[in-house]
Amino acid sequence: xxxxxxxxxxxxxxxxxxxxxxxxxxxxxxxxxxxxxxxxxxxxxxxxxxxxxxxxxxxxxxxxxxxxxxxxxxxxxxxxxxxxxxxxxxxxxxxxxxxxxxxxxxxxxxxxxxxxxxxxxxxxxxxxxxxxxxxxxxxxxxxxxxxxxxxxxxxxxxxxxxxxxxxxxxxxxxxxxxxxxxxxxxxxxxxxxxxxxxxxxxxxxxxxxxxxxxxxxxxxxxxxxxxx
Numbered sequence: 001x002x003x004x005x006x007x008x009x010x011x012x013x014x015x016x017x018x019x020x021x022x023x024x025x026x027x028x029x030x031x032x033x034x035x036x037x038x039x040x041x042x043x044x045x046x047x048x049x050x051x052x053x054x055x056x057x058x059x060x061x062x063x064x065x066x067x068x069x070x071x072x073x074x075x076x077x078x079x080x081x082x083x084x085x086x087x088x089x090x091x092x093x094x095x096x097x098x099x100x101x102x103x104x105x106x107x108x109x110x111x112x113x114x115x116x117x118x119x120x121x122x123x124x125x126x127x128x129x130x131x132x133x134x135x136x137x138x139x140x141x142x143x144x145x146x147x148x149x150x151x152x153x154x155x156x157x158x159x160x161x162x163x164x165x166x167x168x169x170x171x172x173x174x175x176x177x178x179x180x181x182x183x184x185x186x187x188x189x190x191x192x193x194x195x196x197x198x199x200x201x202x203x204x205x206x207x208x209x210x211x212x213x214x215x216x217x218x219x220x221x222x223x224x225x226x227x228x
Contacts, residue, residue: 003032009062022048024219035190037207040216055079088157088165092172096141103137106156127155147178
């Protein structure tokens with residue numbers, strides 16, 4: 001089942017009087033339950049592709065469907081709704097709110113979706129248990145290590161039961177050992193919970209931990225291969 005399918009994606013940015021084509025006709029399809037890395041050096045187009053797949057932007061041309069929703073011509077409000085309902089994000093810098101406890105950071109997407117606070121906190125606690133941080137639910141971000149903060153971010157990305165997790169350089173601010181713990185968590189979520197995960201990274205060692213690598217150069221996919 002194609003969870004995500006994009007055809008002939010083109011993205012052109014206007015830089016003053018100059019047009020910069022960041023994506024040059026990208027075709028990509030990802031099935032439910034896949035664990036994928038999108039790689040490429042700076043300027044390859046991977047960040048632009050991430051913004052389109054994450055419904056943070058729309059293409060200049062081409063089509064993009066996510067779980068049956070057409071995101072390629074969606075309005076800003078429609079994109080926000082798709083993001084809230086269908087996508088969980090994990091970022092390099094965690095993006096936790098410093099004045100909220102771990103449980104309240106995880107509960108935020110549910111509150112934005114209209115859940116009652118008590119119900120949101122109960123579900124948030126369950127997902128903190130899932131990432132083995134149930135005993136840290138009342139800690140503030142400054143009381144947590146970098147790896148623990150990233151696990152809180154992973155729990156937050158899962159709490160709305162999205163159809164896909166999009167992780168942007170999720171180990172970039174972590175040491176190697178802690179980064180490996182986060183990647184192992186992603187692997188377990190994919191294999192045990194059947195969560196669909198896309199990791200955007202420039203690090204070959206990170207990409208090697210996934211089951212499929214899609215590589216971009218100069219706005220085009222030059223390699224798309226499965227791996228053991």
